Amino acid sequence: MTAILFKYNDKKIQDAKIKKQTVVLRLDLNIPYSNGKSSDISKIEKTKETVHYLIKNENKVVILSHFGRPNGKINKDLSLRKLLGYLNEILNLDIKFLPSLEIDLWSKEIEAAPFPSIFLLENVRFSKLEELNDPDFSSKLASLGDVYCNDAFSVSHRAHASTQGITNYIPSFAGFLVQSELKALSLALDEPLKPVTAIVGGSKISTKIELLNNLSNKVEYLIIGGAMANTFLSAQGYGIGISLTEKKMIQTAEKIMQELKYKKCKLVLPLDIVCANSLNGKKEAKTFRVDCCPIDKMILDIGIQSQKNIMDIINKSKTLIWNGPLGAFETRPFDQGTNNIANYAANRTSKKQLISIAGGGDTVSALKTSASLSKFSYVSTAGGAFLEWLEGKSLPGIESLKL
Numbered sequence: 390m391t392a393i394l395f396k397y398n399d400k401k402i403q404d405a406k407i408k409k410q411t412v413v414l415r416l417d418l419n420i421p422y423s424n425g426k427s428s429d430i431s432k433i434e435k436t437k438e439t440v441h442y443l444i445k446n447e448n449k450v451v452i453l454s455h456f457g458r459p460n461g462k463i464n465k466d467l468s469l470r471k472l473l474g475y476l477n478e479i480l481n482l483d484i485k486f487l488p489s490l491e492i493d494l495w496s497k498e499i500e501a502a503p504f505p506s507i508f509l510l511e512n513v514r515f516s517k518l519e520e521l522n523d524p525d526f527s528s529k530l531a532s533l534g535d536v537y538c539n540d541a542f543s544v545s546h547r548a549h550a551s552t553q554g555i556t557n558y559i560p561s562f563a564g565f566l567v568q569s570e571l572k573a574l575s576l577a578l579d580e581p582l583k584p585v586t587a588i589v590g591g592s593k594i595s596t597k598i599e600l601l602n603n604l605s606n607k608v609e610y611l612i613i614g615g616a617m618a619n620t621f622l623s624a625q626g627y628g629i630g631i632s633l634t635e636k637k638m639i640q641t642a643e644k645i646m647q648e649l650k651y652k653k654c655k656l657v658l659p660l661d662i663v664c665a666n667s668l669n670g671k672k673e674a675k676t677f678r679v680d681c682c683p684i685d686k687m688i689l690d691i692g693i694q695s696q697k698n699i700m701d702i703i704n705k706s707k708t709l710i711w712n713g714p715l716g717a718f719e720t721r722p723f724d725q726g727t728n729n730i731a732n733y734a735a736n737r738t739s740k741k742q743l744i745s746i747a748g749g750g751d752t753v754s755a756l757k758t759s760a761s762l763s764k765f766s767y768v769s770t771a772g773g774a775f776l777e778w779l780e781g782k783s784l785p786g787i788e789s790l791k792l
Contacts (some may be wrong), residue, residue, distance in 0.1 A: 402439065402538050402562040411449040411505050413536035414439065415551050415566070432543075432770065433472070433479050436529050439540045439564035440480055440507070444741065444786045450507040451499060452476075452484075452534045453551045455544070460780050461517025466509035469512050472628055476509065480775035490516050492529040495637025499533060513551045520549055540564025542571070543771035545786025546778075548572055553787035561789050571787070573767035574778055578607050578745040582707035588699075588730070590713030591613035591751070594638045600712070603781035606655045609703050612657040612714030614726070618704055621646070621687055627680055630664065632688040654770040661692030665686060668720050690716030691726035709734055711747040711765075712779060714755040728759035748775040 416436050420427045444449050457467040473486050483504075487495045487510045493713070499508060510533070511521045518526035527550040531537065537559050538546065544552055545567070563571070574656040578585075584781070585608040589597060596619050605611055609726040611623055616633040623629055624642035649656050658679070664686040676692040692701075703709060715730060737743035747756060748769030756762040769775040774784060 400562050401568055402564050403442070405560070405562050407443070407448055407536055407538065408446045409448065410536055411451065411499060412443050413451050413453060413530065413534035413555065414443065415453045415537070415538045415539045415541045415544075415555075417543045418452075419456050419470065420472070420475075420478075421458075422471060427472075427475065430475055430479065433475055435770075436540060436568050437480060439538065439566060439671070440482070442565065443538070444505045446484065446506060447504045449499060449502060449504060449534070451487075452507070452509045453530065454541070455514040455519070455551075456512045457514075459512060459514050461514065461520070461687075462514045467512055467515075469509055472564070473509065480507075482507055488714075492532060496532055496591035496623070513549075519551060520547075522548050522550050522554045523590075524554060524557075526550045528558050531555045531558035531609060535559065537561040538564045538788055539790060540566045541615075541786070542567045542769075543774050545771075545784045546774040546782070553789045556789040561790050566750065567787070568767060570740050570765075570771060573746055574775075576744055576774075577708060577710050578779075582744060584609035584706045585708040586610040586702055586706040587710040587714070588611065588612045588614060588712070590617060590715050590727075592616040593634060594620050594635055597713075598641065598645075599780040599782075600776065603779065604710070605645070605652055607650055608654055608710070610655050610657055610706065611649070612699055612702065614627065614691060615713055617686075617713075618659055618691075622679065623689075623733060625658070628682050628684065629688060630682045630684050630686045632682070632686075642761055654761075657698065659691045659695040660698055661686075661694040661718070662688045663690035663692055663723060663726070664688055665723075668717060668723070671722060672719075672721055688718075689723040696729050699730050703734055703737060709743055709745045710779070711745065711756075712749045712752055712776070714751055718751070718755045718758055724755075724758060727755050727763075731756055731759040731761040735759075735761035738766055739764050748772075749779070 419430050420432050438575045456469050459467045470486055476484050485508045487508055489511050537555050587604045587608045618627045619632045619634040620638050621642045624639045661676055661678055662677050715726040718727040734745050743766040746767050747765050
């Protein structure tokens with residue numbers, strides 16, 4: 390299935406010219422949180438543009454979000470009240486917390502509030518009806534306002550009441566964060582500058598078959614790294630020692646390689662490999678040709694020749710899409726392949742020689758480790774939504790915003 394992206398010149402919140410209305414705003418406030426604090430508040434920081442725009446135009450704003458996985462049950466540890474301090478500080482606003490999903494009760498309070506005002510409704514996943522996309526629950530959420538705005542691209546692959554169902558009941562628009570995500574993604578695959586190169590890393594082919602199939606129809610170079618590459622190397626007849634691999638997926642890898650022969654897409658696998666006895670075997674880490682992996686060692690990174698080959702390909706490319714690390718980047722020295730390629734791509738991007746789009750899985754963490762995150766053209770924190778878009782799937786929360 391080919392993804393039909395939301396045309397970001399339609400249904401934008403700024404085109405609605407909303408003033409002195411009540412806006413139901415879906416955000417993604419599902420940030421990492423433990424021991425009373427968060428290690429990453431970037432999701433909240435990215436909400437500022439849309440929230441401030443709505444308040445500046447004298448609207449009332451009712452924020453909806455989920456937090457964690459309460460499985461349809463009230464769980465005090467997953468209450469959005471915990472994030473109220475961060476929201477007030479980052480947005481520099483006095484947000485009124487609505488501590489339950491008693492929609493009828495809060496509707497009266499919201500209606501009585503002055504313009505502008507801002508509210509935060511309790512975790513929508515405290516009701517099992519949210520994930521069931523229940524029509525009645527969707528209608529109740531819609532009753533909180535006059536207009537709906539989705540600024541949570543990261544959950545737009547879910548057909549839930551607060552992302553898709555609500556759009557059946559009130560006029561619906563995309564916030565600024567959703568617009569920026571869609572614009573970046575459109576530049577990557579819908580209307581890219583060619584040649585396009587995709588780097589796909591990680592551990593399992595089984596979770597990325599649709600991704601590989603879709604990308605192979607869209608890009609000129611498909612670079613496989615991480616433990617995924619081990620399965621492809623096995624399919625080519627190379628020994629991979631005691632490396633992580635998916636033996637049941639070797640035939641699938643063979644099929645993908647066979648199909649690529651008839652596509653305008655070149656598969657790129659490691660030329661040399663960095664091996665050790667284990668992740669703890671830093672001192673005995675050595676580089677071998679791809680056809681010389683010792684039977685008692687595991688592949689944990691790509692070697693210098695592989696890195697040079699990838700850099701040469703990036704030199705030829707105008708657009709780079711990156712999903713997944715090239716090695717065991719969490720452990721030195723097996724982070725070198727990922728770090729060196731990330732920094733090289735970032736440098737090309739800084740010189741306006743490359744459009745670089747990254748996201749999904751461990752990609753953001755890997756780019757942070759390499760200190761190249763801020764230099765990429767766009768880094769999506771959308772996780773599952775980013776991956777499903779790369780796989781060519783339509784996103785319910787975006788499709789429902791179309792005219």
